Amino acid sequence: MTGLRVTSLTTSYGRGGRVLDDLGLTVPEGELAAVLGPSGCGKTTLLRVIAGFVRPDAGEISIGGRTVCGPGVQLPPERRGIGIMAQEGALFPHLSVVRNVAFGLRPLDRGERRARADEMLELVGLGGYGDRMPHELSGGQQQRVALARALAPRPALVLLDEPFNALDSGLRSGLRSDVRSALRAAGATALLVTHDQEEALSAADRVAVIRAGRVVQSGTPQELYERPADPWVASFVGAAVLLPAVAGPGAAHATTALGRIPLARRADSGGGADGTVVLRPEQLRLTDPSDAAASASGQVTEVRYHGHDALVLVGLPGLDQPVTVRTAGPLAVRPGDTTGLLVTGGAGFHRDSTDRTDGTDGTDGTDG
Numbered sequence: 500m501t502g503l504r505v506t507s508l509t510t511s512y513g514r515g516g517r518v519l520d521d522l523g524l525t526v527p528e529g530e531l532a533a534v535l536g537p538s539g540c541g542k543t544t545l546l547r548v549i550a551g552f553v554r555p556d557a558g559e560i561s562i563g564g565r566t567v568c569g570p571g572v573q574l575p576p577e578r579r580g581i582g583i584m585a586q587e588g589a590l591f592p593h594l595s596v597v598r599n600v601a602f603g604l605r606p607l608d609r610g611e612r613r614a615r616a617d618e619m620l621e622l623v624g625l626g627g628y629g630d631r632m633p634h635e636l637s638g639g640q641q642q643r644v645a646l647a648r649a650l651a652p653r654p655a656l657v658l659l660d661e662p663f664n665a666l667d668s669g670l671r672s673g674l675r676s677d678v679r680s681a682l683r684a685a686g687a688t689a690l691l692v693t694h695d696q697e698e699a700l701s702a703a704d705r706v707a708v709i710r711a712g713r714v715v716q717s718g719t720p721q722e723l724y725e726r727p728a729d730p731w732v733a734s735f736v737g738a739a740v741l742l743p744a745v746a747g748p749g750a751a752h753a754t755t756a757l758g759r760i761p762l763a764r765r766a767d768s769g770g771g772a773d774g775t776v777v778l779r780p781e782q783l784r785l786t787d788p789s790d791a792a793a794s795a796s797g798q799v800t801e802v803r804y805h806g807h808d809a810l811v812l813v814g815l816p817g818l819d820q821p822v823t824v825r826t827a828g829p830l831a832v833r834p835g836d837t838t839g840l841l842v843t844g845g846a847g848f849h850r851d852s853t854d855r856t857d858g859t860d861g862t863d864g865t866d867g
């Protein structure tokens with residue numbers, strides 16, 4: 500069964516332009532999907548419309564197979580069966596942890612409420628914390644309580660609104676995987692809103708990338724990273740090397756400043772030959788400039804050392820911007836050095852003239 504289905508959702512505020520524009524999204528039951536997009540693209544508005552705080556101009560929303568919003572239907576927030584985990588827990592400061600978690604369990608009797616709240620606190624790793632007050636917890640613990648509170652009434656859908664924003668980066672990744680495990684254990688369908696691509700890729704089963712109120716691509720994290728729909732998605736979802744390129748219809752290679760590069764899929768047959776090649780920085784390798792296999796050579800302009808790896812920026816003749824190479828292991832180059840470059844694997848190719856918003860990368864799927 501479908502956990503969440505959003506169809507042709509259009510929303511504007513007052514006389515402003517469209518904030519959500521014919522947006523469609525599906526989350527299978529029991530999955531965690533992320534909505535990823537830059538600031539102002541409409542992520543929070545989407546959550547508010549799904550939760551029932553904002554009425555859309557048009558479109559339909561169903562949760563667990565039940566229409567909560569559509570022609571002639573606009574259920575109030577409290578009747579949608581939604582649990583919300585906000586940016587900063589928003590716990591009731593005057594209630595103990597267990598009473599916060601039990602808050603939405605009013606229809607149950609006292610003993611059942613306590614038992615369910617304790618179960619949820621165990622689930623988020625806070626068994627034994629029930630009698631503390633919120634101010635006696637760390638920020639990460641408060642977020643766990645907020646998740647326990649959202650899950651306690653067994654909602655049909657959990658909305659997570661940038662829930663790790665207020666935490667420092669060390670805490671974020673640990674809490675992220677704990678939240679994911681807790682959602683899984685509870686069998687919850689969940690929608691996570693974030694502008695952080697690492698968070699979306701690492702936490703979600705599926706990711707929908709939103710730009711200007713529309714879903715420009717949705718897929719598994721791997722599909723988005725390996726087959727971005729266009730150069731914009733490629734740069735937004737991870738680091739990308741974008742190169743002006745020429746590839747004729749059906750070509751298996753593209754010609755670029757990095758030489759002749761094999762394409763992961765043959766170029767499509769429409770439009771002109773000009774386009775953009777997309778590579779990931781880990782597809783480029785540094786090599787000796789005299790290496791006969793090198794497809795180009797250039798000068799190192801900058802080295803950004805991260806410990807576990809380094810990004811090496813290399814300027815190439817004919818390119819305004821340096822290309823970025825991700826290297827692991829000992830670093831053998833310094834700014835000013837001349838280096839050769841090798842390309843590994845296949846590149847994506849996107850023709851200049853086509854405007855793709857259909858979630859595909861426009862290729863025909865054949866291997867090149």
Ligand SMILES: Nc1ncnc2c1ncn2[C@@H]1O[C@H](COP(=O)(O)OP(=O)(O)OP(=O)(O)O)[C@@H](O)[C@H]1O
Binds near residue numbers: 515518694
């Ligand atoms: N209550 C409102 N009234 C009028 N315009 C609004 C309102 N809320 C949001 N907007 C506008 O709608 C657009 C989308 O805002 P929204 O908050 O949904 O984006 P977002 O993707 O969540 O951004 P961020 O990541 O910065 O939170 C923005 O242009 C914003 O200015």
